[in-house]
């Protein structure tokens with residue numbers, strides 16, 4: 001690649017718009033694939049309120065699902081919610097060239113496999129976002145804090161593609177941790193997301209402080225974390241012994257926070273229940289690890305879904 005790469009973001013909500021803006025700031029050509037917010041972004045571009053300064057930008061290409069591009073992007077970054085009814089492999093198909101690197105910035109466990117199977121010859125880079133960012137209106141994004149990405153080649157390793165993408169994000173002003181073991185990193189992140197995200201929905205969109213300070217709340221969260229940790233270990237990704245204590249004390253120090261699933265619930269959007277919890281329970285069953293708390297929360301939330 002001689003000039004700066006061409007990036008296409010599929011699903012430019014909070015995460016896609018923010019990381020697209022960072023790559024735009026690094027000098028990339030950045031296109032967006034949009035659905036409900038297409039007209040607003042065509043009129044006004046993407047506006048981002050951020051402590052990093054003015055990140056607002058106009059996309060270089062603006063597409064709807066299935067629209068053609070004259071040439072395949074160097075990086076296709078997928079940032080849609082991971083939901084059972086969404087065929088992500090089919091969604092990205094129109095823009096996947098022979099050497100397009102496929103990049104996921106999405107929450108959950110075991111969410112890469114369907115894409116790795118659909119595109120076995122394209123490098124797949126899996127990323128975890130540590131950021132507080134949300135959509136406030138069509139084409140408007142509020143970046144409150146943080147922004148680090150942890151990234152690596154799926155299923156493991158760090159290759160030139162991950163290095164090059166990491167350099168671009170760094171140039172745009174984001175901190176990156178490259179990892180040889182991205183699946184292990186997904187387990188580390190799910191130690192937090194798997195209890196906090198689904199429980200916040202059962203608790204009507206509660207924030208972290210409410211969840212920890214309700215009598216029995218911390219004990220329930222710890223019990224769920226113990227189960228996630230046991231499944232991670234059975235799956236070959238043991239987590240450090242002190243990680244539960246660190247997660248609890250770190251969360252207690254944060255200002256009260258509503259996670260992305262709480263925001264989806266409060267905005268009547270579907271929640272990523274399987275990606276964040278259902279897949280952990282499925283892996284537990286595969287390894288015969290008992291997960292009574294995780295199962296109870298999963299089943300209670302499934303009862304709320306339209307049958």
Ligand SMILES: NC(=O)C1=CN([C@@H]2O[C@H](COP(=O)(O)OP(=O)(O)OC[C@H]3O[C@@H](n4cnc5c(N)ncnc54)[C@H](OP(=O)(O)O)[C@@H]3O)[C@@H](O)[C@H]2O)C=CC1
Pocket residue numbers: 010011012013014015016033034035036037065079080081082091105106107108129130131132133134135260272
């Ligand atoms: N927000 C956060 O702070 C964090 C989010 N994450 C994870 O990042 C991922 C993205 O989350 P986030 O950005 O918050 O979610 P958003 O709901 O803000 O954005 C998702 C975007 O995908 C779009 N989309 C969905 N399907 C299609 C489609 N078929 N074609 C085009 N666009 C489509 C949506 O469009 P439409 O408006 O039409 O539905 C929306 O713009 C999730 O996995 C989440 O868990 C991880 C860490 C923090």
Ligand SMILES: CC(C)(CO)C(=O)C(=O)O
Pocket residue numbers: 107129130131132192193197258259260261
């Ligand atoms: C870790 C956290 C809370 C923000 O990065 C997240 O993943 C979410 O909101 O779902």
